[in-house]
Amino acid sequence: MKKTLAAILGATLLSAPMAMADDWPTRPLTMVIGFNPGGSTDIQGRVLANVMEEFLGQPVNVVNQPGGGSAVAFTRLSNAEPDGHTFLFGGTTALTFTPIITNVEYEIDDFEYLAALAIAQNAIVTSAEQPFQTFDEIIAHGKENPMTYAQQTALDEAIIRAIAAEEGLDLAIVPTGGGAGMAPLVLGREVDFAYSGGTHAQYTPTGEMVIAAFMSAERSPFYPDAPTLIELGYDYAIEDYRTIIVPQGVPEDVKARLMEAAEFASTAEAFVEITEGNTFFPAVYIGQDEMEANVRRIREANEAVMAD
């Protein structure tokens, strides 16, 4: 597996002797993206790579390893040389959720979570042409009529199922395969409401889609009026952070350099612009201690939801 990775990543074929911290890195770095080119993680990651390159003085090459919502990329990363030359940028659902429902070859403890740079936004959306616009209106409508919901993951489905059971709704839940499949169903009013993991950024500015509630833990600064499920009295949240992740065992001084580069990027204009402008994800800097705790806390919360 290590050999395979080295072959793919080309640049890392020759392992140079470890240099001193201040002049690390002395050779190009590889940023792994667990999704196809062109997706929102990829677009954001490529800008981040440019900004980090500027700070570290070595090229940061982006390599896409799509598959299983980043599960493939994490599998590869867990087998990578822990020298800091290979790191992953992306969300953590493949760690906080995927292992709950399927067997994977890695665990949370196989990695370190150096810094989070953006907070993912999860929302419940509906069409602007529906008679119900807020989450309370959806529930009220659902108490009288059978309704339909479009899911994207087993996690959002589990949460909505729990709420529907609590409120006594007659709800049919359809799969969509992702945001691109969800949008036509909502806009064509084939379904009443749906989960959105960021696709809403494309359709709310035009006024066609409205946010009924946020599934994230906190309100979005871009939609200050939309409440969270927690505020509405449902104790559920889907949380995720776009994070810089390395395999366990990277030397301390190397991690420190990577974190400095991440902190530099978090305020760089190009990165903030692509993050907030493209996806409406707030750009942040959350350090390692907090992220290590976050990842484990989110995993536990997800396990509790799925256990029901």
Added chain:
Amino acid sequence: MDFSAVGAAASEALTLASFIGIGGGVLLGYIVGVIPGLSRSVAISIAIPMTFYMSPFIAISFLIGLSKGTAAGSAVSAILLNAPGEASSAATALDGYPLAKQGKPKTALQIGLIASVMGDILATIILIFVAIPFARVALMFGPYEMAAILAFALVFIAGLSGGNIFKGLAAGGLGIFLGTIGLDNQTGLPRLTFGYTELMDGMPLIAVAIGTLALSEMFVQSEKLRYDRENMSVALKKDADDRITMPIFKRILPTILRGTGVGTFVGALPGLGPSVGSFMSYGMAQKAAKEPEKFGKGEPKGIAASESADNAVIPAALIPLFGLGIPGNVSAALLIGAFAIHGITVGPLLLRDNPELLYSIFAGMILASLIMLVLGWYGLMFFAQITRVPPHVVIPIVIFFCLAGMMLQGYGTFGLIILMAFALLGYLMKKYDYSFVTFLVAFIITPMLELNLRQSIILSRGNWEILLNRPIAMFFIACTVIALVALIIRTFKKEQAVANAPAD
């Protein structure tokens, strides 16, 4: 039409990078088209990994330019070698080769080129004017309509690929089966992945496509190497009289227009490939001609009919693709894969949400036709030389590109093993006459069909009556049933014919 978007699109299509990308695609396609045995879908499947680091617009225009190039290039070998570079240019050889033998190879090539370029540009314009309103209508299609149309496309394509219906069912069934591998899109649970994380998103399309289309074809070709290739090639000489003239052009113009119409119609229907288009057009040109007996003996109209239809099919096949997100043939199905790699879902929403991209692609397609004209006109000598490249040089190069393309995908050794397995499967299918087209289209359509069918069943809550409010879905369900019944009747008639035939 949004004119600011059109303006932006035109300016994007006219950058140096897009010239290089599209021009490179056309040139590569031309070369592939000239070499007999290298087909369009082989070229596209190998080229998709090359587009990973291009912008979506250049990537797609590059691939479409490539398709167009193969259609024009295949005429060169049809005319000079009497061996069409693509099956769809077989009709071109009927008159092209005799004309070349009569000492007019250059005239034949120029007629082929002009017909190709005109068929291409006109069909692209039709695509632009049809796809946009079509996508608007298609926006109103929900899961019921999509499921019905997909089922129809699947049955129609299986039916047209011909041969024995049971072999067709076997090939389609295998495609459907392989299309179900991967994470279930509702529960997220793995299906048939056998613990391989790499299979979570399903069998990698690139491995399946390169394996069954390209690599297996190289096995087939190497087998043929044992036989001597007849060398009947006609050489291009300097001859001032050997060129297309205005009277010839005026004579073939109506044929080109008819050929474009036939090609566009055939291309827009799912499943009918360019070969059907070019032969249909050739037949119609012959029927309409005052002197039909001249056909087959070097009639310029024969070349024009075949080539214009052959090229018109390519843009027309994008009508269902851009309108509905449904592929009309294997090349279009591969384009869906290419779009997906760039994070773009093809379908009616593409026009609405990303009109700049679509308009740029249209502009890129027109640019590709013009580049094709220039390349073909000034590169005649060069392309004529390529017909002489022996297969033992071509085959290893293509195999290298197959393997390199798979490595670029990032699946590592695992990907190569899958690729080899599908190459073997494709080889056996070709050898024993199972339709690999049915197999591939079924494989690509299955996930879409499954999702839409599943949505329909859940949304209707299992209530059939909901279809009464869905006339479009009803229409396509009826078409599917009719196509199925027709297929069964055809097979029984064939079997009866075989049974009644006297034993020898």
